[in-house]
Amino acid sequence: MNKPILFVDFDGTLCHDRFWRSLPEEQYKKVQVRLFEEEKSYAEEWMKGKHTAEEVNQFLAEQLGIPFEEIWEIFVKDAETMNVSKDVLETIRKLQERYTTILVTVNMDSFSRFTVSALKLKDYFDHISNSYYEGKFKSDNEGEVFRDYIQKYSAPVDRSILIDDSTGACKTFRALGGIAYQVTTEEDISHHLAQLNKS
Numbered sequence: 001m002n003k004p005i006l007f008v009d010f011d012g013t014l015c016h017d018r019f020w021r022s023l024p025e026e027q028y029k030k031v032q033v034r035l036f037e038e039e040k041s042y043a044e045e046w047m048k049g050k051h052t053a054e055e056v057n058q059f060l061a062e063q064l065g066i067p068f069e070e071i072w073e074i075f076v077k078d079a080e081t082m083n084v085s086k087d088v089l090e091t092i093r094k095l096q097e098r099y100t101t102i103l104v105t106v107n108m109d110s111f112s113r114f115t116v117s118a119l120k121l122k123d124y125f126d127h128i129s130n131s132y133y134e135g136k137f138k139s140d141n142e143g144e145v146f147r148d149y150i151q152k153y154s155a156p157v158d159r160s161i162l163i164d165d166s167t168g169a170c171k172t173f174r175a176l177g178g179i180a181y182q183v184t185t186e187e188d189i190s191h192h193l194a195q196l197n198k199s
């Protein structure tokens with residue numbers, strides 16, 4: 001019998017740190033508004049692999065009127081120093097006995113280039129799925145990303161689990177027949193992992 005899959009989201013689930021968080025507050029706010037509100041489709045294209053981190057930082061450097069090297073250095077350093085609980089990572093590593101573990105994230109090239117290696121995330125998961133390289137988001141094509149991994153590993157979908165803070169992703173995963181645990185302010189990832197360990 002093949003193992004079920006445990007999918008774990010990154011942003012808002014494993015980690016709550018933001019990119020460019022070390023910029024001075026005024027500039028940080030400007031980045032958030034410019035990139036994630038006014039130029040939302042540009043940011044989404046980035047997360048589907050259509051732009052590189054260098055291109056986006058070049059764009060932001062021009063928008064903010066600061067040198068590229070300055071914003072790039074902050075961006076890389078922030079990506080390399082994102083806070084993820086070691087206890088949570090260790091708990092996930094132990095769950096590899098019972099599950100194929102996949103970190104599934106809607107993210108940028110910078111996540112795989114800087115964050116994964118700096119935090120040694122490959123030591124804790126069997127696989128890392130980043131929308132940048134998948135070219136799609138979790139709910140695209142009725143959860144094709146999840147479906148493809150379930151098929152690839154011939155995993156029993158009804159015992160496979162998603163831990164994610166996104167209502168949409170949880171809904172998509174349940175529609176495929178899986179079990180979704182939504183991370184909220186009351187029930188964080190540690191809470192859900194503890195439940196899994198009891199089952």
Ligand SMILES: [Mg+2]
Pocket residue numbers: 009010011012013164165166
């Ligand atoms: Mg999330």
